[in-house]
């Protein structure tokens with residue numbers, strides 16, 4: 001991805017640097033050749049040449065670009081899980097995924113970690129974004145997901161198994177788990193997404209269903225993936241599944257719904273970040289009926305939402321790390337609504353706006369293994385910057401409103417917003 005050349009000065013706004021500290025009032029951010037040269041009080045900013053580009057934050061907020069930590073570019077307003085494997089051919093899924101990446105960038109998301117991809121689309125999307133072929137967040141690519149036979153992602157009986165090869169690699173035992181990971185190595189995947197536990201969305205393998213994968217399968221996935229410098233994450237709701245994943249050496253935990261004290265200890269002892277993705281549950285409860293979800297499934301989402309919120313509070317209070325990502329791409333939780341996750345965490349989980357911004361910027365970059373490159377506004381970092389005409393601390397929901405964006409900057413280049 002190209003870096004801008006020249007100097008840009010962003011001023012007339014408060015600075016949130018992504019580290020979670022109090023805002024710096026009347027701040028300036030100086031960008032030189034695509035990197036942050038200065039971020040702090042305007043009074044202390046270095047002099048710049050008169051030809052420097054000026055961006056006026058209009059009394060609003062200057063902050064790091066957002067990081068979507070559980071992104072599914074290839075999901076397309078899915079109304080039922082079955083849509084994922086039969087609705088569209090890979091050619092059309094690829095076009096939809098490119099459009100979703102453009103939308104995410106316009107929504108202020110300058111980086112994203114995939115939480116699983118249909119076919120191998122994310123790997124090539126990443127290449128297309130990095131070479132400037134299409135706009136989108138800096139992407140950490142995932143690929144086909146791994147699940148045990150008969151587990152959450154194996155809902156089709158044999159007589160109607162159509163298209164599943166694009167969605168999931170179904171495994172039986174550690175040998176097949178190793179073989180699946182080795183296939184992903186050749187595909188160029190960075191993150192291996194697995195399904196250790198069930199979900200409210202599939203009543204036959206509900207939330208408390210632990211063994212969609214055995215510990216031995218999970219351990220084989222981690223050992224093989226780490227050998228090849230890939231990272232592993234998993235859809236972990238049930239308590240035992242969370243513990244199995246942490247004991248097997250998972251790099252992050254998705255959802256972490258039913259945490260107990262022992263699971264929390266395991267999480268904290270290795271400082272593993274968790275991505276709760278609660279707005280998905282909230283939207284499932286509020287809008288599920290419109291899309292034909294049964295009352296049983298909606299009740300399951302409510303239980304998941306309540307437990308997930310409690311677990312998220314527990315993790316953050318104990319000094320753990322949370323990423324903000326929302327599993328967008330379902331009919332009731334569409335692409336473009338990404339920042340609703342942040343609003344939900346402030347208004348319904350009880351985190352402060354500064355905590356949520358840190359989770360959505362610095363922690364997101366750390367999850368991607370790129371915390372030294374972006375995620376905070378500090379000298380030397382890539383200038384991935386979001387300039388918002390509004391006070392994000394007073395009202396986090398301004399981040400949901402793209403019409404308030406003055407600039408979405410990636411590597412110093414203004415890619416979206418009114419200044420684009």
Ligand SMILES: [Zn+2]
Nearest residue numbers: 070072115327
């Ligand atoms: Zn997901």
